[in-house]
Amino acid sequence: MADAVPESIGHLAEAAPPTEPVLEEIRKPWLARFNPAYLIMLALLLIFPFVTPSGYSLTVLTEILVFGVFAMSLDLLLGYTGLPSFGHAAFFGLGAYGTAILSAKLGVENLGITLLVTLGLSVTAALIIGWLAIRTAGVYFLMLTLAFAQMIFAAAQKWTWLTGGSNGLPGVHKPQVLIPTLTVNDPKAFYLLILAFFALSFFCLHRLVNSPFGRSLIGIRENEVRMRAMGYNIKAYKLAAFVIGAAFGGISGLMYAYYNNFVSPSDVYWTASGTVLLMVLVGGAGTLVGPVLGAAFFLLLQNALSSMTERWPIVLGAIFIIFIMFVRNGIVGVWWQLRGRRG
Amino acid sequence: MAELLELEGLSKNFSGLHVLKDINLTVHAGERRAIIGPNGAGKTTLFNLVSGELQPTSGKVLLEGRDVTGKPPNEMWALGLARTFQKNNLFFQLTTYENVRLAVQVHQGYAHRWFRSWQSLGSVNEHAREILERLELWGRRDEIVKNLSYGEQRQLEVAIALAAEPKLLLLDEPTAGMSPAETARTIEMLAALPKDLTVLIIEHDMDAVFSLADRIAVLNYGEMLADGTPEAVKADPKVQEVYLGV
Numbered sequence: 170m171a172d173a174v175p176e177s178i179g180h181l182a183e184a185a186p187p188t189e190p191v192l193e194e195i196r197k198p199w200l201a202r203f204n205p206a207y208l209i210m211l212a213l214l215l216i217f218p219f220v221t222p223s224g225y226s227l228t229v230l231t232e233i234l235v236f237g238v239f240a241m242s243l244d245l246l247l248g249y250t251g252l253p254s255f256g257h258a259a260f261f262g263l264g265a266y267g268t269a270i271l272s273a274k275l276g277v278e279n280l281g282i283t284l285l286v287t288l289g290l291s292v293t294a295a296l297i298i299g300w301l302a303i304r305t306a307g308v309y310f311l312m313l314t315l316a317f318a319q320m321i322f323a324a325a326q327k328w329t330w331l332t333g334g335s336n337g338l339p340g341v342h343k344p345q346v347l348i349p350t351l352t353v354n355d356p357k358a359f360y361l362l363i364l365a366f367f368a369l370s371f372f373c374l375h376r377l378v379n380s381p382f383g384r385s386l387i388g389i390r391e392n393e394v395r396m397r398a399m400g401y402n403i404k405a406y407k408l409a410a411f412v413i414g415a416a417f418g419g420i421s422g423l424m425y426a427y428y429n430n431f432v433s434p435s436d437v438y439w440t441a442s443g444t445v446l447l448m449v450l451v452g453g454a455g456t457l458v459g460p461v462l463g464a465a466f467f468l469l470l471q472n473a474l475s476s477m478t479e480r481w482p483i484v485l486g487a488i489f490i491i492f493i494m495f496v497r498n499g500i501v502g503v504w505w506q507l508r509g510r511r512g
Numbered sequence: 513m514a515e516l517l518e519l520e521g522l523s524k525n526f527s528g529l530h531v532l533k534d535i536n537l538t539v540h541a542g543e544r545r546a547i548i549g550p551n552g553a554g555k556t557t558l559f560n561l562v563s564g565e566l567q568p569t570s571g572k573v574l575l576e577g578r579d580v581t582g583k584p585p586n587e588m589w590a591l592g593l594a595r596t597f598q599k600n601n602l603f604f605q606l607t608t609y610e611n612v613r614l615a616v617q618v619h620q621g622y623a624h625r626w627f628r629s630w631q632s633l634g635s636v637n638e639h640a641r642e643i644l645e646r647l648e649l650w651g652r653r654d655e656i657v658k659n660l661s662y663g664e665q666r667q668l669e670v671a672i673a674l675a676a677e678p679k680l681l682l683l684d685e686p687t688a689g690m691s692p693a694e695t696a697r698t699i700e701m702l703a704a705l706p707k708d709l710t711v712l713i714i715e716h717d718m719d720a721v722f723s724l725a726d727r728i729a730v731l732n733y734g735e736m737l738a739d740g741t742p743e744a745v746k747a748d749p750k751v752q753e754v755y756l757g758v
Contacts, residue, residue, distance in 0.1 A: 376626075376627050376629070377626050377627070379629050379630060379631075380625055380626045380627055380628055380629065380630060381617045381622045381623050381624070381625045381626075381628065381630045381633065381636075382623065382624055382625055382626035383626070383630070384610070384613075384614065384617070384630050385614065385617070385618070385623045385624070387606070388603060388606070388610075388614045391603045391604075391605050391606055392601070392602070392603050392604075394601065395601050395602065395603065396614070397585070397586055398585050398586065398589065398601075399586075399589060399614065399615050399618055399672070399676070400586045400589045400590050400618050400619070400676070401586075401618055401623060402586075406624075409624075
């Protein structure tokens, strides 16, 4: 298989979803085409807080959902469009800091206002960064997105009166939802709020990647030159993907700030961009489920290992090396192979 | 018949090398015109000038009487000119169906829709199906393109070009590298293309040329050596001397 991979990003290019049987599916109503496994999964996630014995597992699951959205948003760029962004924490950070500043500094508790502001921040930044970055490709794209993210990291670090500098910004309150009196302080209620964000993000991204637009992105990933010759405006599509990815990245930052009640420059540092990149690769780029599984795998493993040994980063690193080198298409690829869907 | 494509004094130099010299050519709507000539005669360069891949050094390209000289390939594509390449340029990791569907969805103006399912676009799917059936690729629709035979990939090139419903189709050696059986099948398929479609074809296979073309233009060292009906070209002593080897 490896011989015919056209992209410089190696096996990523092969992560295309398996062939769909075309005509049988076309006439079905949309809901019938939505994989019932997703609905079952959603039901299980809804029940989870009411059956779990420990608050700890609920906290971990909340964090997985937060980073699940973050990883999915990066995968729209990396896995679907073939844009290897190494600065995706910029948008996560803008969302997180935007939320934290509104909540801790300005006392804004209304979720709707916070959402609009953080979306505005990440989309504006993405238009500027994206407009420049999509003019490059491959490793240059990677370096440029990294450089912009580091600029935002520097702002978080140095703009002390606004961001708290290297001490970070504590005191982020849980938001009010819909009506001023409904504040989601209860962990179960907060989990359900995060789940709502996750489910809506998944739904929107699922529609997006299965739309003509999403298919166009895959075409660009596979053969940009051919797409251009067919009349596609490549730059417009790439910029749109970049901005949409950033918007969902910003939303995941908002979720994170509320979850953690605290943000710090390390959330915008290049290691944060690297972590989410690993989540996508380990889970399976070019799918939506993969990045979520990757986030779950990473966070669960990190939790388990750090309780066993101080040297957990070494073990974690080794596991990731094995994954990147030997496990094609990540966890999702393993699943495909077990089900015999990929020859 | 109306003139669809006119080339007026078209020349191309590559750093002093005259690849094409003062080419004049008129192609009428619905015509099947073959361009033949020895290797290095400038046939593909001529295609590249017409489709916008290259800029001419001098001269003009007119499409339906409109000056389109130097327009980029995507604009030429939108104006109704589609082409295939000598070397297959496909989405090798995607299915046969998806290759054609991507071309159809942009042609029909659906490519940027982001909330509808791609599967719900009836007219796109219908047209993709029609084209694949015409090129006898429908049975291979769910195959990943890299697994297709070379001949099938050549056919898919034509299918993608047809997806844009072009007025003018440029085929650069559609049967190159095919087995004799595949070549024969391809000639049949090309002969069955709609009669209102104008086709310009570069081809080395003389059976293909003489069975498909209404008129034949002969290039030699960047110059137009002859241009006429197959019978006239066959009988032309200059052509016999340099090309047909008689």
